[in-house]
Amino acid sequence: MSIEVVNITKSYKNFTALSDVSLQIPEGELVALLGPSGSGKTTLLRLIAGLEQPEQGSILFNGEDNTDRDVRERRVGFVFQHYALFRHMNIFDNIAFGLTVRSRKTRPSKQEIHERVHSLLKLVQLEGLAHRYPSQLSGGQRQRVALARALAVEPKFLLLDEPFGALDTKVRQELRRWLRHLHGKLGLTILFVTHDQEEAMELADQVVVMNEGKVEQVGSPEEIYNRPANPFVYSFLGRVNLFHGRLRDGKVQLGETEYETQWGQKTGEYPTIGYMRPHDVEISLVPHVGQSVKAQIRRISLLGPIVRLDLKRLDTEEMFEAELTRQRFLELQLEENKVVYATLHNVSFYVDSQQAIAPSPTLVPLRISI
Numbered sequence: 315m316s317i318e319v320v321n322i323t324k325s326y327k328n329f330t331a332l333s334d335v336s337l338q339i340p341e342g343e344l345v346a347l348l349g350p351s352g353s354g355k356t357t358l359l360r361l362i363a364g365l366e367q368p369e370q371g372s373i374l375f376n377g378e379d380n381t382d383r384d385v386r387e388r389r390v391g392f393v394f395q396h397y398a399l400f401r402h403m404n405i406f407d408n409i410a411f412g413l414t415v416r417s418r419k420t421r422p423s424k425q426e427i428h429e430r431v432h433s434l435l436k437l438v439q440l441e442g443l444a445h446r447y448p449s450q451l452s453g454g455q456r457q458r459v460a461l462a463r464a465l466a467v468e469p470k471f472l473l474l475d476e477p478f479g480a481l482d483t484k485v486r487q488e489l490r491r492w493l494r495h496l497h498g499k500l501g502l503t504i505l506f507v508t509h510d511q512e513e514a515m516e517l518a519d520q521v522v523v524m525n526e527g528k529v530e531q532v533g534s535p536e537e538i539y540n541r542p543a544n545p546f547v548y549s550f551l552g553r554v555n556l557f558h559g560r561l562r563d564g565k566v567q568l569g570e571t572e573y574e575t576q577w578g579q580k581t582g583e584y585p586t587i588g589y590m591r592p593h594d595v596e597i598s599l600v601p602h603v604g605q606s607v608k609a610q611i612r613r614i615s616l617l618g619p620i621v622r623l624d625l626k627r628l629d630t631e632e633m634f635e636a637e638l639t640r641q642r643f644l645e646l647q648l649e650e651n652k653v654v655y656a657t658l659h660n661v662s663f664y665v666d667s668q669q670a671i672a673p674s675p676t677l678v679p680l681r682i683s684i
């Protein structure tokens with residue numbers, strides 16, 4: 315089932331948790347809501363589930379308005395980070411719960427419940443554990459029971475709020491793979507909240523990046539990483555170097571280097587910030603005329619297959635990072651305090667419009683890539 319959020323605003327007293335948010339989630343997609351703490355991810359999930367009411371806007375399922383529908387009528391499967399299974403019930407009864415509490419008219423027969431619970435136990439790969447109690451399971455197994463319980467009532471879609479947040483890295487990775495597999499098998503629309511960018515990138519078909527109650531960008535993992543819509547998305551999705559310079563007559567001056575942009579017709583002078591990823595810094599021992607900057611290595615961190623260098627530009631004195639393969643690092647025989655040449659590829663420039671163009675606090679992208 316598709317989900318559509320249209321111009322939703324939600325406040326708690328004077329605080330606006332969501333401000334005019336719109337979003338479309340096509341049927342059958344696995345979508346991540348990604349953003350820092352307090353950006354409104356859980357609030358949006360709770361509104362879709364019907365656990366909260368918006369002040370403004372509407373929520374449609376398959377084009378049908380559900381804004382005023384009760385949580386039970388929405389038939390949503392919900393799993394939280396700390397999903398409290400009923401401790402006094404065994405796994406079978408936990409999974410069957412949503413079915414056994416139905417009114418006599420809609421409740422499946424004992425035999426049907428038995429069959430459904432066993433097929434769900436098989437699906438979440440916990441066959442044979444039906445008679446255990448939650449305290450006798452690992453954290454990862456408990457989250458799988460929570461998912462089976464959410465699926466038991468045949469929801470129209472699943473909403474997962476940091477479902478693997480409390481688990482250790484290895485178990486999280488296993489559960490991610492498993493969830494991806496489960497999604498492929500069921501074809502159910504799944505919306506999950508995470509503040510872990512790796513989790514979002516690895517799992518989702520589409521990622522919705524949120525910040526301060528607003529949607530900053532929606533796109534595939536590849537799109538949001540390679541074509542970030544603005545500096546927030548750029549910085550949130552991985553390590554980034556910032557270089558401060560000036561745009562003058564269509565050219566950006568960063569220290570001693572100059573970059574052509576497509577903004578040749580723009581007259582005047584503007585403060586500009588260049589954003590780039592550390593893996594797009596090319597380190598060499600000889601200069602690339604007009605393109606490279608002289609920099610001193612201040613610190614070397616060996617991180618398994620890659621090596622991270624903390625460098626200081628000798629022209630502007632700005633600090634920045636470079637990442638290179640261990641092999642390239644050994645070839646160049648790099649060591650701390652050595653002076654090298656850094657060529658900066660794929661710099662995205664943003665004009666600081668707050669100071670130069672308009673009284674808006676956002677930065678305006680000028681050009682992607684050099």
Ligand SMILES: Nc1ncnc2c1ncn2[C@@H]1O[C@H](COP(=O)(O)OP(=O)(O)OP(=O)(O)O)[C@@H](O)[C@H]1O
Pocket residue numbers: 326329330331349350351352353354355356357358509
């Ligand atoms: N019941 C409430 N009363 C008052 N403020 C609330 C309430 N629920 C949420 N908020 C506020 O709304 C904002 C968004 O909260 P929300 O839980 O949606 O963020 P989040 O992105 O899910 O954060 P996290 O990753 O930390 O869970 C936060 O600043 C939070 O303090």
